[in-house]
Amino acid sequence: MANLINNVKDKPAGDEDHPVAHDVEAVNGPLNRELFEAKKKIYPKRTKGNFRTFKWISMILLLGFYYIGPWIRWDRGPTSPNQAILVDFEHSRFYFFFIEIWPQELYYIAGLLIMSAFALFLVTASVGRAWCGYACPQTVWVDLFITVERWIEGDRNARMRLDKAPWTFRKIYLRVFKHGIWLLIAAATGGAWIFYFMDAPTLFNQLIHFEAASVAYGTIIFFVLATYTFGGHLREQVCTYMCPWPRIQAVMMDIDSLVVTYHGTRGEPRMSVKKAKKAAAANEPTGDCVDCNMCVVVCPMGIDIRDGIQLECITCGLCIDACNDVMDKVGKPRGLIAYDTINNEKIRQTNREATHADGIRWPWHNYRNYVYLGLFLLVGFVMLYSLSTRDRFAINALHDRNPLYVQLADGSIRNSFEIKLLNMQGKLRHFVIYTEGLEGASFTTTGTNQKDGKVIISIEPDRVKAFRAFVNVHRDDLPDGKQTDFRIIAEEINGGEKGIYKAKFHTPEKAK
Structure with a gap:
């Protein structure tokens, strides 16, 4: 397996003709995988672009809803709890805003799970592992932890230098500060979870006065350890080794599913800007890829997308943003790395300018997706009708x-x-x-x-x-x-x- 080169040095910011080239290889490569190998730390570099913005929006909305959800109030009258979202074990009730589910109505929960499954099938068949890249709790919390880490210790090169530096007062201070913030996030995560099972203000008051049940403190401790470990240390290893979903998704995708794709027909042979100019002057073939490795250094999974589709890829699109930024600097069209299908890429191997008439098509042409969408809407309609007409x-x-x-x-x-x-x-x-x-x-x-x-x-x-x-x-x-x-x-x-x-x-x- 390829190793991350540790002797990375700071380089100039680069200009339009000479973008920064990073001396780095993918931590997770496609070849020569060992049965076991010690974890190699990944240092994702910050990037900007449409997909990074979408990830920011997704993270803020999901985390905001998770942390604020138990504190939202909803008036149900004097005899019912006024917490908008509550799993009330004491009275065997589930409340979600204006919806109230009794124990004998658990089939609504089953219906919701079925709808979620069809939605996940549809997303996977259409846009691959977009769930993993934008909405999976592991991805969202890891993104939050990396953001905190970058804010305290600096961007990629600064973090790598800090890791190699001797233990000075500054390094100890930064590490203690970082891990302290991580633990606070983990504690807030565990606290928010148990607030969904009891009136949040009441339970919070009991917690701070050490009057809550022991199971509440035990649950918080469990979530603190899990969040801190998964988000701060294991990170991509959870997705690669612990989570079964990548294997499940592999059998749900086909050649018409959108995946993050490197267009090798356009990018190869890859070479630096200087070498490309010399090759062009000598009438030798050149590709659009300037071999800057920006797609590698921004990847939170530590892979090189140019090696093809890989198990670790969560289709977050950060490599697309990084590559588009480089293409803008060197004056070449965007889309060298983009969301595309395997079928389209095969067609472009023989015709780089292929269009719909040449067989280029997108996931919405796949009838299987319409089946998933139809089943999702059918179950949703049945549930809405049942909820609106059910007996009280x-x-x-x-x-x-x-x-x-x-x-x-x-x-x-x-x-x-x-x-x-x-x-x-x-x-x-x-x-x-x-x-x-x-x-x-x-x-x-x-x-x-x-x-x-x-x-x-x-x-x-x-x-x-x-x-x-x-x-x-x-x-x-x-x-x-x-x-x-x-x-x-x-x-x-x-x-x-x-x-x-x-x-x-x-x-x-x-x-x-």
């Missing part, structure tokens, strides 16, 4: 099994039930309970109001109301057989929802 009330009745029925002195048969009514709204609701399908039946309960053979029940907000109910029917009014189907109905007073539970009335078999 449920009724359940459990028949007494011992005994199944009781024969009364007046010839009536009694069946007993344990009835539970669930109010899934944040307001007090009133229901009338009665039966249908049993001629001459009487419906009574204990401890409730009754009127005209019907039971009136009030249910507190977000609560379950349980009570015992008795259904009596005279033996002569029952049909032949051991059981009769009937319905227990709960209907909201003054309009609203209506719940129906199909039950069975058990009786002794009539003598023939």
Whole structure:
């Protein structure tokens, strides 16, 4: 495996005719890979451009939402928590702004996971590992840690010099400062995570006064260690060795998927600007690549994209920004490194000026992507429809099994039930309970109001109301057989929802 050359020296900033050439090789090369090799530190250089800007925007939005999310308030009434996003284990509830998910509605979580899978399939089939390059938590936090490192210790060459320098007061100060900031970020990451599972202000107050549960402190410690280790030390090794997603994505991509591509047909033979001028004067072939290695030094994964598609590449596009900047300086067109497909690159090997008429096409021409998009939209539509029409009330009745029925002195048969009514709204609701399908039946309960053979029940907000109910029917009014189907109905007073539970009335078999 290629080694990173450690004796890198500062060079002049360069000009339009002579861009800086970095004496560096890729840490992760495509050939001669060993089964095990000690980690070689990567020093990504800062770059500017459209893809770097997009990564800034993505990082700020994702981290901002993650850290601020638990503190966003959402009014749900006096009986419900006002935290916008909350996984409430105590009351078995999940809140997401105006959406409230109960335990029996976990299929919505399954639907969301299915939608996420189809979205990931679509992104991978279309633009390769864009998820890894812009939205993966590992990438986002590593980007944040590198930003802090660059802010404290300087850019690439300054960090390399600091690593080689003896341990002076300045070096110790910079290292302590850097690792202290990293640990603060890691602590904020762990704290933000547990705030999603309990009211954030309440839990924060408990944490600082050492009154929180031990599991809260344990979770924070775990996230501190994981974030600090993965973001500050392991970095690209997590993506290369620990994460299975690169292998999974490899089987989901094809020759029409966008990947970061070096256009070798245009760039080769690569040579410096001076050599290119001499070759041109001698009528020898030259490529657009000036062999400055800028694409290597800005890569957070330590690869040389000119070696072709590699497992480590997360398609972040930073090498594109770096190369475009060099092309601008030497007066050549941008796009020597760009998002492109393998199929398009094969076509350009025979025709550098190939167009759509020559077979050049983009991922949206792949019908598989339309299938992923259609499935994503279908599941999303079904979930939206289900959420907008779902019941906010449920009724359940459990028949007494011992005994199944009781024969009364007046010839009536009694069946007993344990009835539970669930109010899934944040307001007090009133229901009338009665039966249908049993001629001459009487419906009574204990401890409730009754009127005209019907039971009136009030249910507190977000609560379950349980009570015992008795259904009596005279033996002569029952049909032949051991059981009769009937319905227990709960209907909201003054309009609203209506719940129906199909039950069975058990009786002794009539003598023939």
